[in-house]
Amino acid sequence: xxxxxxxxxxxxxxxxxxxxxxxxxxxxxxxxxxxxxxxxxxxxxxxxxxxxxxxxxxxxxxxxxxxxxxxxxxxxxxxxxxxxxxxxxxxxxxxxxxxxxxxxxxxxxxxxxxxxxxxxxxxxxxxxxxxxxxxxxxxxxxxxxxxxxxxxxxxxxxxxxxxxxxxxxxxxxxxxxxxxxxxxxxxxxxxxxxxxxxxxxxxxxxxx
Amino acid sequence: xxxxxxxxxxxxxxxxxxxxxxxxxxxxxxxxxxxxxxxxxxxxxxxxxxxxxxxxxxxxxxxxxxxxxxxxxxxxxxxxxxxxxxxxxxxxxxxxxxxxxxxxxxxxxxxxxxxxxxxxxxxxxxxxxxxxxxxxxxxxxxxxxxxxxxxxxxxxxxxxxxxxxxxxxxxxxxxxxxxxxxxxxxxxxxxxxxxxxxxxxxxxxxxx
DNA sequence: AATTCCAGAGAACAGTTGTTAACTGCATGG
DNA sequence: CCATGCAGTTAACAACTGTTCTCTGGAATT
Numbered sequence: 001x002x003x004x005x006x007x008x009x010x011x012x013x014x015x016x017x018x019x020x021x022x023x024x025x026x027x028x029x030x031x032x033x034x035x036x037x038x039x040x041x042x043x044x045x046x047x048x049x050x051x052x053x054x055x056x057x058x059x060x061x062x063x064x065x066x067x068x069x070x071x072x073x074x075x076x077x078x079x080x081x082x083x084x085x086x087x088x089x090x091x092x093x094x095x096x097x098x099x100x101x102x103x104x105x106x107x108x109x110x111x112x113x114x115x116x117x118x119x120x121x122x123x124x125x126x127x128x129x130x131x132x133x134x135x136x137x138x139x140x141x142x143x144x145x146x147x148x149x150x151x152x153x154x155x156x157x158x159x160x161x162x163x164x165x166x167x168x169x170x171x172x173x174x175x176x177x178x179x180x181x182x183x184x185x186x187x188x189x190x191x192x193x194x195x196x197x198x199x200x201x202x203x204x205x206x207x208x
Numbered sequence: 209x210x211x212x213x214x215x216x217x218x219x220x221x222x223x224x225x226x227x228x229x230x231x232x233x234x235x236x237x238x239x240x241x242x243x244x245x246x247x248x249x250x251x252x253x254x255x256x257x258x259x260x261x262x263x264x265x266x267x268x269x270x271x272x273x274x275x276x277x278x279x280x281x282x283x284x285x286x287x288x289x290x291x292x293x294x295x296x297x298x299x300x301x302x303x304x305x306x307x308x309x310x311x312x313x314x315x316x317x318x319x320x321x322x323x324x325x326x327x328x329x330x331x332x333x334x335x336x337x338x339x340x341x342x343x344x345x346x347x348x349x350x351x352x353x354x355x356x357x358x359x360x361x362x363x364x365x366x367x368x369x370x371x372x373x374x375x376x377x378x379x380x381x382x383x384x385x386x387x388x389x390x391x392x393x394x395x396x397x398x399x400x401x402x403x404x405x406x407x408x409x410x411x412x413x414x415x416x
Numbered sequence: 417a418a419t420t421c422c423a424g425a426g427a428a429c430a431g432t433t434g435t436t437a438a439c440t441g442c443a444t445g446g
Numbered sequence: 447c448c449a450t451g452c453a454g455t456t457a458a459c460a461a462c463t464g465t466t467c468t469c470t471g472g473a474a475t476t
Contacts, residue, residue: 008473012423031327034242036463048464050424057464113325117318117380119239158399159406169373172325191366198367202410216443220453244433256434258454265434420475425468432463439456446449 016054018044020068023061024107032062033119062115062123069108070130076101077134081141081163091196095189098167102174113172131168135160150207159203166196224262226252228276231269232315240270241327270323270331277316278338284309285342289349289371299404303397306375310382321380339376343368358415367411374404 005013022043026035035058037051055061080094102109115123116131138160142148148156170192177184213221230251234243243266249256263269288302310317323331324339346368350356356364378400385392 006474008422011473015423027327029327031239031241033239034327037465038463046423047425049426049466052465053423110325114327117321117325119235119237119242119322154398155402158402161399162403162406165373165377190362191369194363194366195370198370198410198414199406200410201413201416202406202408205409205413206406208409214444216452219443223453245435246433254453255455257436257456260435261453418476421473423470423472425470427466427468429466430464433461434459436459437457440454442451442453444449444451446447 027111032115059120059122063126066126069112077137081138087200095192098170099174102171109171109175135164138163240323267328267330271334274334277320285345289346295408303400306378307382310379317379317383343372346371
């Protein structure tokens with residue numbers, strides 16, 4: 001299906017990616033609603049008008065960034081949530097994977113945390129869409145777990161939402177601790193692990 | 209101690225409050241990092257330069273807004289967390305109070321949710337300061353609760369953090385559902401209630 | 417080889433921004 | 447009652463913004 005696309009389209013995608021990368025960099029110290037299109041093109045080294053060949057507006061670019069940041073994350077979610085082992089092992093593995101992802105993609109994580117409640121509606125909606133999809137992934141996995149036997153649909157979804165939010169919160173804390181000494185990051189990991197453990201305990205006794 | 213302040217200072221505070229109110233209104237559809245000082249003064253109807261009589265910058269104004277939005281919330285936190293009754297009653301009362309606060313101060317809640325991870329460092333720090341204080345309030349209350357007997361300090365704080373984050377998350381969901389039909393708001397309340405109930409169950413079995 | 421297409425450049429536009437300086441008028445304290 | 451203080455005004459600045467129209471060089475198509 002995927003053509004080896006011509007020089008023309010290849011160069012275009014290269015510029016497009018450069019715009020996305022430059023924007024992501026600029027967004028480390030400001031919000032999307034204050035990101036100017038000229039600012040982005042200047043950082044890339046192209047004319048301001050070239051921007052329009054790729055995006056209608058900076059809001060449009062923001063939506064593309066959501067796709068880039070979250071679209072490819074579903075496999076990781078499923079890996080976390082459907083891994084084997086007992087509860088504690090799975091929690092530690094999950095926290096480790098989150099820490100690793102924040103360390104390798106800090107700008108993406110920051111962008112999502114920032115714009116999830118940010119000032120640009122279309123971007124907020126795009127993020128909530130993806131997060132709802134995450135929650136559905138989690139819910140599907142929970143359904144298969146023997147611990148969830150006898151749970152109704154609403155409760156499975158409410159637990160899935162809780163997990164997703166907990167995941168984002170933990171990611172945000174890791175982000176804040178990125179430049180701090182490793183001791184601080186270990187503390188964050190410890191707190192996150194215990195919070196998930198407490199939720200896990202609540203889960204086991206839910207039907208009592 | 210509080211002088212009945214002269215006409216001079218009274219008028220000044222009035223203008224200052226007008227600036228804060230106008231800014232809060234403008235911030236419903238954008239982030240602080242894109243809020244211009246001229247925009248604010250225009251909305252109030254004063255000269256741009258008058259802004260400097262009250263704030264060094266819009267970031268400075270943002271910090272003042274954090275104070276306004278969260279500073280007066282400690283009493284409510286303590287009310288929620290140290291109320292009597294069994295676990296379920298307290299949870300329902302807490303969710304009700306959150307819903308009520310979001311309904312009466314939507315702009316403040318939106319501001320905090322938005323700028324908690326927003327693009328202006330000083331404001332982010334101010335918010336995290338206040339939230340840390342909330343967590344401490346909660347922790348103090350938890351310490352007095354018989355359910356927490358035998359808990360160590362770290363675990364009390366991690367639970368308090370979990371509660372505070374859960375509170376903010378719930379507030380944000382109520383905010384999104386503000387313009388929606390009441391059915392949607394009841395659904396949010398129900399999910400939030402069950403999530404807190406699950407946490408509560410985890411709490412009771414923590415030391416098993 | 418001739419033609420079409422189109423990513424990016426260039427110039428110009430009307431508006432906007434933060435910040436400065438010097439001012440005015442009125443409440444305040446001596 | 448007069449001198450001082452100070453909240454708010456006016457005018458001007460250089461720099462910046464998004465958007466438009468026109469143009470160009472080279473890849474893609476025929």
